[in-house]
Amino acid sequence: MAALKMQPGAEIDGFTVGEQVHRGGMATLWTVTHPGINVPLLMKVPLVSEGEDPAAIVSFEMEQMILPRLSGPHVPACFGTGDFERQAYVVMERIPGQTLYKRLGELPLPYDEARAIAGKVAAALASLHRQNVIHHDIKPSSVMFRGHGEAVLIDFGLSHHKHLPDLLQEEFRLPFGTAPYMAPERLLGVRDDPRSDLFSLGVLLYFFTTGERPFGESETLRGMRRRLWRDPYPPRCLREDYPLWLQEIVLRCLEIDPAARYPTAAQLAFDLAHPDQVKLTARSRRLTRDSIATVWRRRFNLGAVQPQPKSDVAAQLASSPIVMVALDIAEGSDALDEAIRVTAERVMSTSPSARLACVNVLKLNRLAIDRTLDEQGQNKHVDRLVALQHWARPFRLEDNRLTVHVLEAIDPAAALLEFAAVNLVDHIIIGARQNSMMRALLGSVSAKVASEAPCTVTVVRPSRLTVQDESEGTAEQDDASAVTPPGMF
Amino acid sequence: MRLALFADIHANRQAFAACLDAARARGAERLVCLGDIVGYGADPEWAVDTVMDLVADGALAVRGNHDHAIGMPSDSMNDDATAAIDWTRGRLNAEQKSFLAGLPLQRDDDNRLYVHSEASDPARWRYVRDTADAARSMMATGLRITFCGHIHRPGLYSMSSAAKMTSFVPTSGIAVQLLTGRRWLAVLGSVGQPRDGDPAASFAMFDTDSREITYLRVPYDMETAAARIRANGLPHWLADRLLIGR
Numbered sequence: 254m255a256a257l258k259m260q261p262g263a264e265i266d267g268f269t270v271g272e273q274v275h276r277g278g279m280a281t282l283w284t285v286t287h288p289g290i291n292v293p294l295l296m297k298v299p300l301v302s303e304g305e306d307p308a309a310i311v312s313f314e315m316e317q318m319i320l321p322r323l324s325g326p327h328v329p330a331c332f333g334t335g336d337f338e339r340q341a342y343v344v345m346e347r348i349p350g351q352t353l354y355k356r357l358g359e360l361p362l363p364y365d366e367a368r369a370i371a372g373k374v375a376a377a378l379a380s381l382h383r384q385n386v387i388h389h390d391i392k393p394s395s396v397m398f399r400g401h402g403e404a405v406l407i408d409f410g411l412s413h414h415k416h417l418p419d420l421l422q423e424e425f426r427l428p429f430g431t432a433p434y435m436a437p438e439r440l441l442g443v444r445d446d447p448r449s450d451l452f453s454l455g456v457l458l459y460f461f462t463t464g465e466r467p468f469g470e471s472e473t474l475r476g477m478r479r480r481l482w483r484d485p486y487p488p489r490c491l492r493e494d495y496p497l498w499l500q501e502i503v504l505r506c507l508e509i510d511p512a513a514r515y516p517t518a519a520q521l522a523f524d525l526a527h528p529d530q531v532k533l534t535a536r537s538r539r540l541t542r543d544s545i546a547t548v549w550r551r552r553f554n555l556g557a558v559q560p561q562p563k564s565d566v567a568a569q570l571a572s573s574p575i576v577m578v579a580l581d582i583a584e585g586s587d588a589l590d591e592a593i594r595v596t597a598e599r600v601m602s603t604s605p606s607a608r609l610a611c612v613n614v615l616k617l618n619r620l621a622i623d624r625t626l627d628e629q630g631q632n633k634h635v636d637r638l639v640a641l642q643h644w645a646r647p648f649r650l651e652d653n654r655l656t657v658h659v660l661e662a663i664d665p666a667a668a669l670l671e672f673a674a675v676n677l678v679d680h681i682i683i684g685a686r687q688n689s690m691m692r693a694l695l696g697s698v699s700a701k702v703a704s705e706a707p708c709t710v711t712v713v714r715p716s717r718l719t720v721q722d723e724s725e726g727t728a729e730q731d732d733a734s735a736v737t738p739p740g741m742f
Numbered sequence: 743m744r745l746a747l748f749a750d751i752h753a754n755r756q757a758f759a760a761c762l763d764a765a766r767a768r769g770a771e772r773l774v775c776l777g778d779i780v781g782y783g784a785d786p787e788w789a790v791d792t793v794m795d796l797v798a799d800g801a802l803a804v805r806g807n808h809d810h811a812i813g814m815p816s817d818s819m820n821d822d823a824t825a826a827i828d829w830t831r832g833r834l835n836a837e838q839k840s841f842l843a844g845l846p847l848q849r850d851d852d853n854r855l856y857v858h859s860e861a862s863d864p865a866r867w868r869y870v871r872d873t874a875d876a877a878r879s880m881m882a883t884g885l886r887i888t889f890c891g892h893i894h895r896p897g898l899y900s901m902s903s904a905a906k907m908t909s910f911v912p913t914s915g916i917a918v919q920l921l922t923g924r925r926w927l928a929v930l931g932s933v934g935q936p937r938d939g940d941p942a943a944s945f946a947m948f949d950t951d952s953r954e955i956t957y958l959r960v961p962y963d964m965e966t967a968a969a970r971i972r973a974n975g976l977p978h979w980l981a982d983r984l985l986i987g988r
């Protein structure tokens with residue numbers, strides 16, 4: 254193998270090498286330039302050559318395979334790879350700034366700042382998981398941020414891609430990764446469960462809000478295995494003022510059984526974005542760890558819960574969508590609300606881990622100063638929340654699967670679209686306005702949402718019969734206004 | 743150069759024609775037939791003539807155990823396979839039989855090995871079922887990439903420079919780069935009689951420049967293929983299994 258010499262000024266496949274900016278345990282990082290590429294670039298070069306440390310080679314191979322397939326703001330863009338026959342490298346976009354590792358000296362961070370950071374990482378994980386990749390090394394030094402605030406995940410050397418060979422599967426006798434952040438199932442050899450990343454993010458959030466690592470820093474297999482049966486001290490043991498909602502989120506991420514964690518990163522991001530809507534369970538108030546009986550039962554029943562059948566990343570994400578229902582309760586259109594309920598029930602019943610966000614827009618006037626109280630002096634915002642809860646009651650969803658939101662906005666469609674984008678909504682269910690006079694004046698909210706939404710949109714109309722009953726006398730109606738079941742867009 | 747690789751055609755005209763169309767649509771520049779052109783299916787004459795024409799145009803082909811059994815009856819085949827071979831033997835003319843008998847057991851081509859079963863002893867027709875079988879085959883050749891078939895279930899194995907093995911069930915339509923740092927064994931699914939639970943015909947494309955292999959599944963008229971098996975008096979299970987991919 255004729256390896257090229259890495260030094261400033263060297264040319265590799267059209268890339269001109271600049272300065273070395275980092276030297277880590279497994280790789281060096283160099284600035285590079287390429288005519289025609291106008292973003293700052295980094296070349297990552299493994300430190301070892303073929304035949305030496307297999308860990309470094311294999312994780313480099315994984316990164317080489319996975320990084321070029323990823324897209325979106327939450328990963329560095331990839332501009333080229335070189336193989337071990339000549340000079341192994343990956344060229345990627347250089348993300349300015351520092352990793353979260355630089356913040357360790359400031360821990361614990363204020364609760365709200367840590368919440369915002371974890372929310373951004375959860376959104377990044379949601380994007381990664383949707384691309385069929387599990388990161389498997391979420392820790393402060395794997396997280397950076399773009400100027401606009403989006404989290405960027407780096408270092409995919411331990412990652413797993415559902416559609417690519419997993420080169421790490423048989424490579425190491427011990428699970429390979431960063432011990433304090435590693436999910437318990439990883440110790441059993443499970444590499445295909447995206448909820449392992451949620452556990453690692455839970456460790457990070459615990460650490461950032463308490464200043465303590467929930468499982469210490471043990472690097473021994475024996476020390477790491479304890480987390481298969483031993484739960485961490487609840488954060489409220491360490492900080493008396495620890496918010497209940499935050500403990501609820503952190504301990505749910507740190508559940509030993511992946512099935513007890515959040516089903517998806519998007520659902521975790523949702524709770525982090527709406528702390529006031531987090532449904533508090535016994536978890537949130539705990540001040541002690543599990544009883545010794547529970548711990549022993551876990552420890553000596555390990556064989557019984559061992560490796561589950563291969564989980565399917567895509568199937569799991571698909572069964573846990575965030576469904577948003579946009580309701581126009583103020584108009585009092587009972588038939589339409591009922592039709593929306595039927596549609597939403599159908600969607601929710603096919604997805605056992607789906608969660609439902611019921612959203613109503615309180616329209617503000619563009620010019621007049623809005624008062625939150627109506628003529629009778631009632632608080633409009635609270636009224637709407639109550640109405641949404643009333644509408645959702647027949648679903649009988651467990652508390653942690655339902656939230657209600659009243660948005661205040663001048664442009665209802667824009668507010669709904671923004672809510673869907675920010676909260677990683679998978680499916681919007683919205684009613685089409687029947688009153689043609691209103692639609693003529695205001696434009697169709699559902700049409701704008703359907704055409705611009707980042708996800709699936711179902712536009713619901715009441716059945717033809719109820720439409721005739723209700724809107725007799727209105728002159729024109731869409732030909733398509735009686736679509737039952739509703740059309741999918 | 744873009745290669746199209748076909749294994750275990752098994753005289754299934756509808757499946758092979760559909761795969762050839764799909765390969766040409768993807769810009770295949772060279773075709774490779776990994777053996778078992780005949781056996782099981784009801785159109786052996788067409789299948790052999792088609793491969794003969796392709797070979798005349800530059801395609802590569804190797805011999806499978808069913809092709810071999812036409813000239814050299816095997817005592818290791820099950821009853822259904824034997825019945826199909828006996829029937830097939832009566833359908834092929836001398837030229838077709840001699841073409842099958844004259845196929846090599848393996849071919850190599852620019853650091854790639856093509857073989858029907860596996861490389862350690864091609865004439866023993868052993869299956870590659872797991873990483874141990876794959877390792878035995880990879881150890882037996884100095885070539886970096888081996889393509890084979892025989893087991894009718896797609897699989898992709900790799901061996902690192904430290905002789906660690908990985909196994910993987912490829913996803914249809916997703917290109918996988920065969921990294922230069924390791925050795926690879928690509929087991930193709932079957933064109934004419936898939937057995938991995940997906941009845942769609944299976945083949946693969948390999949780009950020799952990017953070193954990317956893409957396994958593909960092609961829907962085809964399996965009802966007609968099955969009906970022809972029944973109409974020709976072949977064992978009914980050979981028709982039924984096409985519809986369920988087992």
